[in-house]
Amino acid sequence: MSKSIVGIATTTGQVEKLITRLKSREGIAESEISVLIPDTDGTHDFGHVKVSKAPEGATTGAVSGGVLGGIVGLLAGIGALAIPGVGPLIAAGPIMAALSGVAAGAAAGGLVGGLIGLGIPELEAKIYDEKLKKGNFLIAAHPADGKESDRIVKAFKEEGLEDVCTTSEKSS
Numbered sequence: 001m002s003k004s005i006v007g008i009a010t011t012t013g014q015v016e017k018l019i020t021r022l023k024s025r026e027g028i029a030e031s032e033i034s035v036l037i038p039d040t041d042g043t044h045d046f047g048h049v050k051v052s053k054a055p056e057g058a059t060t061g062a063v064s065g066g067v068l069g070g071i072v073g074l075l076a077g078i079g080a081l082a083i084p085g086v087g088p089l090i091a092a093g094p095i096m097a098a099l100s101g102v103a104a105g106a107a108a109g110g111l112v113g114g115l116i117g118l119g120i121p122e123l124e125a126k127i128y129d130e131k132l133k134k135g136n137f138l139i140a141a142h143p144a145d146g147k148e149s150d151r152i153v154k155a156f157k158e159e160g161l162e163d164v165c166t167t168s169e170k171s172s
Contacts, residue, residue: 003166005167009160032141127163
């Protein structure tokens with residue numbers, strides 16, 4: 001089983017600052033950082049688009065996420081999802097692949113069910129779902145070991161993230 005550290009950012013500044021810190025100061029690979037952003041600027045009529053190259057990802061992010069476009073566009077696997085009950089989201093990183101089945105309608109329970117499937121406890125998943133619906137941002141990082149995990153939790157808390165949770169993901 002591997003772990004993930006998950007938390008809620010309330011501002012774009014927090015998202016940018018945390019991603020920059022995780023990559024530069026904490027040494028976390030961009031492929032191990034996930035972000036889930038409500039697409040409040042989009043047209044609300046898309047299904048599922050996956051982009052895995054940084055230049056196209058930066059474009060998708062810039063169009064959909066405004067200020068977040070540049071920093072999130074550099075993460076792996078950026079794309080757009082429409083989650084039942086939540087609406088359009090921009091996702092980047094490992095969470096993109098994990099939630100794409102939910103976007104395609106393959107899983108019941110919408111975002112909460114998808115987050116539970118990622119190993120997030122049901123109570124936390126419900127909190128994250130509500131916070132995303134209010135326009136907040138979910139950030140997750142996937143540490144390689146316990147020391148890295150401790151540094152990530154510290155970074156999340158020092159950058160002011162809310163509802164920070166450590167989860168255990170099931171290995172496939």
